[in-house]
Each structure stands twice: as C-alpha cells, then as structure tokens.
Amino acid sequence: MSDASRLNELRAEVGRVAATPLSRLVSADPARAGDFALKVGPVYANFARQYYDRDAVRWLFRAAEAAGSAQRVRALFDGETVNVTEGRPALHTALRGDFSHAPVAHEAHREALKARARMRATIEALEASEVTDIVSVGIGGSDLGPRLAVDALSGPKPGRFRVHFLSNVDGHAAQRTLAGLDPKRTAALLISKTFGTQETLLNGGILRDWLGDSAGLDGGRLYAISANLERPAQAFDIPPERILPMWDWVGGRYSLWSAVGLPIALAIGMDGFEQFLSGAAQMDAHVLQTPLEGNLAAWHALTSIWNRNGLGYAAQAVLAYDERLKLLSNYLQQLVMESLGKSVKLDGSPVGEDTVPVWWGGAGTDTQHSFFQALHQGTSIVPADFIGVVRSDAPYPQNHRALHANLLAQTEAFANGQRSDDPHRAYAGGRPSTTILLDALTPASLGALLAMYEHSVYLQSVFWGINAFDQFGVELGKQVASKLLPALAGEAQAEDPVTRELLARLRG
Numbered sequence: 001m002s003d004a005s006r007l008n009e010l011r012a013e014v015g016r017v018a019a020t021p022l023s024r025l026v027s028a029d030p031a032r033a034g035d036f037a038l039k040v041g042p043v044y045a046n047f048a049r050q051y052y053d054r055d056a057v058r059w060l061f062r063a064a065e066a067a068g069s070a071q072r073v074r075a076l077f078d079g080e081t082v083n084v085t086e087g088r089p090a091l092h093t094a095l096r097g098d099f100s101h102a103p104v105a106h107e108a109h110r111e112a113l114k115a116r117a118r119m120r121a122t123i124e125a126l127e128a129s130e131v132t133d134i135v136s137v138g139i140g141g142s143d144l145g146p147r148l149a150v151d152a153l154s155g156p157k158p159g160r161f162r163v164h165f166l167s168n169v170d171g172h173a174a175q176r177t178l179a180g181l182d183p184k185r186t187a188a189l190l191i192s193k194t195f196g197t198q199e200t201l202l203n204g205g206i207l208r209d210w211l212g213d214s215a216g217l218d219g220g221r222l223y224a225i226s227a228n229l230e231r232p233a234q235a236f237d238i239p240p241e242r243i244l245p246m247w248d249w250v251g252g253r254y255s256l257w258s259a260v261g262l263p264i265a266l267a268i269g270m271d272g273f274e275q276f277l278s279g280a281a282q283m284d285a286h287v288l289q290t291p292l293e294g295n296l297a298a299w300h301a302l303t304s305i306w307n308r309n310g311l312g313y314a315a316q317a318v319l320a321y322d323e324r325l326k327l328l329s330n331y332l333q334q335l336v337m338e339s340l341g342k343s344v345k346l347d348g349s350p351v352g353e354d355t356v357p358v359w360w361g362g363a364g365t366d367t368q369h370s371f372f373q374a375l376h377q378g379t380s381i382v383p384a385d386f387i388g389v390v391r392s393d394a395p396y397p398q399n400h401r402a403l404h405a406n407l408l409a410q411t412e413a414f415a416n417g418q419r420s421d422d423p424h425r426a427y428a429g430g431r432p433s434t435t436i437l438l439d440a441l442t443p444a445s446l447g448a449l450l451a452m453y454e455h456s457v458y459l460q461s462v463f464w465g466i467n468a469f470d471q472f473g474v475e476l477g478k479q480v481a482s483k484l485l486p487a488l489a490g491e492a493q494a495e496d497p498v499t500r501e502l503l504a505r506l507r508g
C-alpha cells in the first residue's frame with residue numbers, strides 16, 4: 001500500500017473515532033480500561049485514555065504488520081545494516097543480552113562482556129584509590145543517559161563516589177562543576193564516541209589541566225571511553241589501560257548500556273549496572289518474541305503514529321510523577337527527536353507523513369504549576385505519557401499519596417474535561433494520555449522503561465520508513481560554528497550579513 005493510501009485509511013479511522021468524545025468512548029466500552037493495558041516485568045502501561053477505539057487499534061496493528069515491523073525488529077537484533085546511511089548495524093540490544101545466532105550480533109555481545117569486565121576492574125581500581133569525586137565529561141548520548149540514570153538511581157545515602165556531569169561548552173559549566181572539588185581526589189571520564197566533539201574536547205582539556213601532573217601517565221585519574229581508541233592517547237596522553245571501548249555499531253543515544261554507562265556503574269555499583277542491563281534485556285526479549293498485538297513497544301509506537309499522523313498533534317509531553325525521573329524528558333528528547341527527526345525515507349525520497357512531534361516535559365507535580373494550564377485549556381492538544389512509580393522508598397507516605405492523587409487526577413481531567421456555562425471555566429477534555437507505572441524505581445525497572453522507549457522509536461521509524469540511527473541534521477550547525485571561530489577571534493569576517501552584525505555585538 002502506498003503512503004498516501006495508508007494515510008487516507010488512517011484519516012478515515014480518525015474521522016469515525018472522532019465523532020465520539022473520548023470520555024464517551026471509554027464509558028461505552030469500560031472493559032478497555034483493562035484491555036488496553038499491558039505489563040512487561042516491572043513496567044505496566046495503560047493506553048485506555050488514548051483517543052482511539054478497538055477497530056482503530058486493529059487497523060494500526062494491521063498497518064504495522066504490513067510495514068514489516070516484526071521482520072525489522074528481528075533484523076535489528078540480528079545486526080543487519082539497519083543504519084543504511086552509515087552502512088552499519090545498531091546493536092544496542094547486544095550490549096544487554098545474547099539474542100541472536102547471527103555472528104555479528106553474537107560477536108558484539110562477546111565484545112560487550114569484555115568491556116563490562118574492564119568496567120568492573122576500573123571501578124575496583126578507583127575504589128581502592130583516594131578518589132571521592134568523578135567528573136563525567138561528554139555531551140548528547142555521551143551524557144544524557146548516564147546523567148538520567150545516576151540521578152534516578154542514586155539513593156538518599158551518599159555512595160562511594162559523588163558523580164558530576166559536565167557537558168556544555170559554556171565555561172560557566174566547567175567553573176561550576178569544578179568549584180568545591182579537589183583535583184587530588186577527583187577522576188575524570190572523557191566520554192565521546194568519536195572523540196571529535198568540540199564541547200568534550202574543550203572541557204576535557206580543562207579537566208586535564210585542572211587535574212594537573214597527577215593525572216598524567218602515572219597519576220591515573222584521566223580516563224576515556226570512545227570508539228576512537230587512538231585519539232584519547234594522542235590528544236590527552238591517556239594510556240590504553242585507561243581507555244575503555246565502544247564501537248561504531250552502537251549509536252551515541254543508544255550507548256548508555258556500554259562503557260558509556262561507567263558513571264552509572266560508579267554511582268550504583270557494577271552489580272546495579274548489570275541489573276539495569278537485565279531490565280533492558282527483559283524488555284528486549286518481550287519485544288523480540290511477542291506478536292505485535294501484545295507487544296508493549298508496538299502499542300506505544302502505534303499510539304504515537306495515531307496521535308501524530310491521525311490526529312495531527314505536533315507535540316508530545318512526557319510527565320514523570322517521580323522526582324527521581326525529572327531528567328527523563330531531557331533524555332527522551334534526544335532519543336526520540338534525534339532518531340525520528342527526519343523528512344526523507346531510507347531511499348532518500350520524501351516521507352509521505354509527518355514524522356516526529358516536539359517532545360518535551362518535566363516532573364509532576366512541578367509542571368502542573370508551570371505549563372499545565374496550556375495543556376488543559378490551550379488550543380493545541382498535546383498527548384502525554386504520564387510515568388508513575390507504585391512503591392516509593394521516600395519516608396513521607398502522605399506525600400506519595402498526594403503525588404499519586406495528582407497523577408490520577410490529571411489524566412482523568414485531561415480525558416474527561418468538565419462542562420461549565422462559563423467558557424473561562426470550561427474544560428473541553430479529549431486530551432489523550434498513556435499512563436506508565438513502574439512497580440518501583442530500580443535499576444531493572446529503569447532499564448526496562450528506557451528499552452521500551454528505544455524499541456518504540458525503532459518501530460515508529462519502521463512505520464515511516466526512515467533511519468532512526470543517523471543524525472546528519474546536527475552536522476550543519478557544527479560546521480558553521482567551526483568556520484566562525486576565526487571570526488570570533490577577530491581573524492576573519494563572517495560572510496552572512498546578519499551574522500556579521502551579531503558578531504560585532506558579541507565581540508563588544
């Protein structure tokens with residue numbers, strides 16, 4: 001079926017469904033409250049408040065089947081060249097489990113195990129040293145996942161190490177990160193798949209100089225994690241035993257499961273990191289082995305397609321009702337928007353449908369007091385993923401009950417709205433949401449949740465026929481920035497007249 005006829009069919013489904021308000025769809029079919037829900041290990045997800053009905057869901061699964069979803073998932077796990085524009089596989093699943101007999105995937109898993117052994121040895125060496133603080137230097141995929149997991153999983157009691165993150169090229173970031181740290185008790189991890197990223201090289205240089213002589217060949221407190229094993233040695237004199245590998249078959253935003261996750265393992269221990277991987281592997285096994293209709297990632301992906309292409313919603317919110325998950329939306333922004341922010345298909349032809357919506361979010365209940373007004377009464381409808389945690393280890397049960405009350409209240413209010421004779425006080429309702437609940441926030445449940453999102457992203461890319469694993473869109477800005485560096489130093493002029501004017505202002 002062509003993209004155009006698929007889109008026409010989808011719109012016909014939407015036209016039929018949208019004739020009935022969301023609240024009435026639910027009240028007419030109350031069994032959907034349980035039927036539109038799945039539980040995979042520690043992750044429960046309920047899609048009953050999405051604005052579709054059973055026939056629409058059936059249509060979505062048929063369309064996903066026709067797009068070859070099941071075969072493409074197998075191809076991902078088998079290490080086929082799913083990243084066609086860069087000619088390589090995307091084997092993040094091999095970092096978590098041995099799912100395939102295909103030699104390339106199997107070999108990748110063996111490499112991952114070897115790297116894990118090196119991570120463990122590195123942690124033991126650091127534990128035996130006087131180091132108390134770790135500064136993780138990296139950006140994008142070399143930062144957001146580890147930063148989220150460390151923030152989410154570090155318990156209330158201090159661990160063996162305090163882990164800090166430095167990403168932004170703005171020198172204030174380095175200044176703030178280093179303030180209060182003792183170079184003699186700090187180790188730095190320079191994390192960069194390419195080891196060519198401007199921010200990481202500049203901040204890495206600051207760390208090397210700040211650590212001073214003791215970080216040199218015999219000091220042992222400057223580490224690198226990279227797929228480029230030569231550059232850290234050349235540019236930073238880091239010896240091979242302090243360079244941990246990653247590989248070109250892992251995308252940056254899918255790399256937190258590799259040695260890029262060393263900050264996580266330092267914060268929660270290597271055993272905790274292994275549990276994080278096991279949780280992801282549990283989700284992998286589910287996604288690989290479960291037919292689409294019972295497949296959590298497929299439900300999530302098809303819901304996103306319905307909201308984007310069917311209902312035409314241009315934004316998506318992720319609202320974590322757990323303070324420890326406040327960085328989840330930052331992480332998902334890169335995962336989703338860098339993967340799906342494409343307008344051409346694998347063969348270079350234009351995509352026939354809209355692709356990724358704008359993803360953003362934050363933590364409830366704070367966000368209720370910032371942007372929820374617009375979500376309740378604004379003219380744009382923004383579907384939302386609400387994430388909650390069933391069991392809390394916080395010592396204030398009354399707060400946890402209040403948190404849950406707010407989570408439930410918001411999804412209900414979004415869906416059902418409330419009539420009023422006063423238009424200012426009326427709530428239209430019809431705002432769709434998915435509620436995702438983790439049994440508890442543990443390394444395993446977080447791993448499973450993030451793997452679910454990864455697979456949802458991949459399945460959306462399969463539906464649209466786009467490549468989820470390249471990111472050429474971010475290159476142009478980098479190229480222009482490097483051309484402008486001489487102009488900022490006063491050694492050249494900018495060609496673009498507006499840039500010239502702004503440059504004059506910036507140079508004072």
Ligand SMILES: O=P(O)(O)OC[C@H]1O[C@](O)(CO)[C@@H](O)[C@@H]1O
Pocket residue numbers: 139140141142191192193194195196197200252253338471474
């Ligand atoms: O790990 P690296 O090579 O420093 O790249 C950092 C990030 O830069 C990007 O290439 C683009 O911003 C991301 O995809 C990547 O995660």
